[in-house]
Amino acid sequence: MRDQLGVDVSKLRIVLAEDQALVRGALAALLGLEPDLAVIAEAGDGRAALALVESLQPDILLTDIEMPLMTGLELAQQVKTLRLPTRVVIVTTFGRAGYLRRAMAAGVGGYLLKDAPSEQLASAIRRVASGGRAIDPELAMAGWDGDDPLTDRERQVLRWAGEGKSSAEIAGLIHLSEGTVRNYLSEAIGKLGAANRVEAARLARDKGWL
Amino acid sequence: MRDQLGVDVSKLRIVLAEDQALVRGALAALLGLEPDLAVIAEAGDGRAALALVESLQPDILLTDIEMPLMTGLELAQQVKTLRLPTRVVIVTTFGRAGYLRRAMAAGVGGYLLKDAPSEQLASAIRRVASGGRAIDPELAMAGWDGDDPLTDRERQVLRWAGEGKSSAEIAGLIHLSEGTVRNYLSEAIGKLGAANRVEAARLARDKGWL
DNA sequence: ATGCCTTTGTGACATTTGTCAGCTGCAAGT
DNA sequence: ACTTGCAGCTGACAAATGTCACAAAGGCAT
Numbered sequence: 001m002r003d004q005l006g007v008d009v010s011k012l013r014i015v016l017a018e019d020q021a022l023v024r025g026a027l028a029a030l031l032g033l034e035p036d037l038a039v040i041a042e043a044g045d046g047r048a049a050l051a052l053v054e055s056l057q058p059d060i061l062l063t064d065i066e067m068p069l070m071t072g073l074e075l076a077q078q079v080k081t082l083r084l085p086t087r088v089v090i091v092t093t094f095g096r097a098g099y100l101r102r103a104m105a106a107g108v109g110g111y112l113l114k115d116a117p118s119e120q121l122a123s124a125i126r127r128v129a130s131g132g133r134a135i136d137p138e139l140a141m142a143g144w145d146g147d148d149p150l151t152d153r154e155r156q157v158l159r160w161a162g163e164g165k166s167s168a169e170i171a172g173l174i175h176l177s178e179g180t181v182r183n184y185l186s187e188a189i190g191k192l193g194a195a196n197r198v199e200a201a202r203l204a205r206d207k208g209w210l
Numbered sequence: 211m212r213d214q215l216g217v218d219v220s221k222l223r224i225v226l227a228e229d230q231a232l233v234r235g236a237l238a239a240l241l242g243l244e245p246d247l248a249v250i251a252e253a254g255d256g257r258a259a260l261a262l263v264e265s266l267q268p269d270i271l272l273t274d275i276e277m278p279l280m281t282g283l284e285l286a287q288q289v290k291t292l293r294l295p296t297r298v299v300i301v302t303t304f305g306r307a308g309y310l311r312r313a314m315a316a317g318v319g320g321y322l323l324k325d326a327p328s329e330q331l332a333s334a335i336r337r338v339a340s341g342g343r344a345i346d347p348e349l350a351m352a353g354w355d356g357d358d359p360l361t362d363r364e365r366q367v368l369r370w371a372g373e374g375k376s377s378a379e380i381a382g383l384i385h386l387s388e389g390t391v392r393n394y395l396s397e398a399i400g401k402l403g404a405a406n407r408v409e410a411a412r413l414a415r416d417k418g419w420l
Numbered sequence: 421a422t423g424c425c426t427t428t429g430t431g432a433c434a435t436t437t438g439t440c441a442g443c444t445g446c447a448a449g450t
Numbered sequence: 451a452c453t454t455g456c457a458g459c460t461g462a463c464a465a466a467t468g469t470c471a472c473a474a475a476g477g478c479a480t
Contacts, residue, residue: 022301025328026236033239091232118235153457164409167437180458186438196437196466198408199374363427376466390428396468406436406468 011038012129015056015086017049017063017072018042027062027091027121034122046070050078053086059129065092065099073099076106087128091121095136098208110134150209154188157181159210162201221248222339225266225296227259227273227282228252237272237301237331244332256280260288263296269339275302275309283309286316297338301331305346306418320344360419364398367391369420372411 014031016039018024028039041056043049047069053061061079065072076088089110090103103111109128112121113136124134150158160170167185171178185197194200204210224241226249228234238249251266253259257279263271271289275282286298299320300313313321319338322331323346334344360368370380377395381388395407404410414420 020303020324022322022324022326022328022331023233023236025331026233026240029240029243029328030236032243093230112232114230114232116232118232118239121232121235151457162408164404164406164412166405176457177459179460182436182438183440183458186440189438194374195376196374198372202374361427378466387429389430392466392468393428393470396470399468 011036012060012125013056013058014039014060014062014125015049015052015058016042017044017046017061017067017075018091019044019064019067030118030121031062031125037122037125044068046072046075049075053079053084054082057084058086060125061086061088062125063088063090065090065094073102073106076103076108080107089125089128089134094208096206096208098210100135101208112136149191150188150204151184154184154191155204155210157184158188158197158201158204161185161197162205221246222270222335223266223268224249224270224272224335225259225262225268226252227254227256227271227277227285228301229254229274229277240328240331241272241335247332247335254278256282256285259285263289263294264292267294268296270335271296271298272335273298273300275300275304283312283316286313286318290317299335299338299344304418306416308418308420310345310418312418322346359401360398360414361394364394364401365414365420367394368398368407368411368414371395371407372415 014037016024016028016031018027021044024042024044028042031037031039040058041052043052045068046063049061049063049067050070052058061075063072063075067075070078072090072092076090079086079088087109088106089112090108091112091114092099093114095113095115100111110124110133112124112134116136127134156174157170160173165173167178167181170176171181174181185200188204189195189197189200192200192203194203224247226234226238226241228237231254234252234254238252241247241249250268251262253262255278256273259271259273259277260280262268271285273282273285277285280288282300282302286300289296289298297319298316299322300318301322301324302309303324305323305325310321320334320343322334322344326346337344366384367380370383375383377388377391380386381391384391395410398414399405399407399410402410402413404413
């Protein structure tokens with residue numbers, strides 16, 4: 001079945017957004033193996049992807065999160081606020097709870113990890129295209145446990161600590177006394193069950209709390 | 211042309227190593243589009259990949275760098291020291307100078323970035339299979355700046371320190387005394403001009419010295 | 421055997437880090 | 451006005467970290 005432009009309208013029309021060209025091409029090849037799916041356009045950054053989605057109004061936008069100019073999460077948010085008919089599927093390396101939460105808030109239809117078996121991709125896309133949801137099972141479970149327990153100050157201080165700054169340096173950077181910085185760090189370490197500032201920073205980063 | 215097992219021997223036989231299953235499947239699909247290339251096995255970590263290369267002796271090993279159990283660089287080194295006939299092509303996200311240098315030292319035939327256009331992959335593989343080299347042009351230029359000043363021990367110790375392990379924990383992990391660990395750390399901090407272990411780890415990581 | 425590396429270990433020391441209890445001032449709420 | 455809570459600060463202390471000088475053991479070349 002084809003429309004007047006020669007596009008097979010019985011296929012699901014997909015726009016693909018991923019910054020690493022090689023991976024983008026490979027994903028396109030993978031989807032190309034499915035007879036009912038068609039990648040109609042590709043983008044290497046978020047802004048280009050948004051333009052394509054607006055002009056082409058595809059059935060599905062398949063997007064990475066970490067991209068230049070606009071992240072996949074911001075992109076999904078835009079698609080929602082612009083009331084575009086396209087449904088969004090996110091594919092990312094990072095199973096961070098915070099990412100998933102933001103994705104759900106942006107109304108995405110699917111959230112897959114790049115660790116997932118490749119057979120799963122096509123079926124997830126089909127499910128989402130037909131109005132369903134496809135959340136990586138590992139995340140659907142694990143994701144909803146922790147709410148971010150950190151205060152703004154703790155987050156701020158942890159970020160610098162993770163870079164290797166000393167308490168005194170951090171104090172200078174954010175205009176607090178060194179003692180206060182140590183207190184915040186101690187608080188954060190306690191809340192996260194870490195052994196020291198570095199582990200605490202790593203744990204927070206992994207959870208997507210930054 | 212087929213051998214007695216039904217394998218088309220006129221095709222280049224490729225083993226694919228990449229930890230993210232979705233990307234691995236996608237790369238396999240991409241290579242599957244080429245009539246003269248055949249992915250005969252896939253692995254999700256370095257150790258499994260080495261076993262496959264030893265038993266199957268493929269023409270090409272296409273591998274990522276950052277993988278569990280054994281990195282792609284260690285893998286390439288093993289292939290070289292075991293005098294296996296397989297030629298190695300590395301595909302990675304990271305254009306770090308140190309990575310490229312170590313890859314060259316391990317005698318790899320190709321080093322591509324995941325940013326490279328996907329059309330380039332197949333031709334790079336063919337070039338390497340026929341005895342040539344395929345180094346990402348951006349890297350071939352830029353790559354040759356700083357030399358890695360770290361010893362193996364220093365590298366090893368820095369890795370754990372960057373994860374937030376204490377000196378005592380690291381000592382236990384690699385069977386040294388705590389004092390020795392502190393000495394190595396101190397050495398590394400000095401060599402890198404860092405203020406502490408965390409900054410040292412970050413600097414080394416950014417340079418690709420890990 | 422003699423030196424000369426390198427690797428690993430020790431002991432001592434100053435500094436930084438992590439913890440805790442308690443103080444201050446300020447902005448609500450009641 | 452009185453309490454409550456929060457953000458920030460201080461001081462004190464034990465533990466971990468960073469630095470240094472030096473010692474023991476092994477490999478290797480001459």
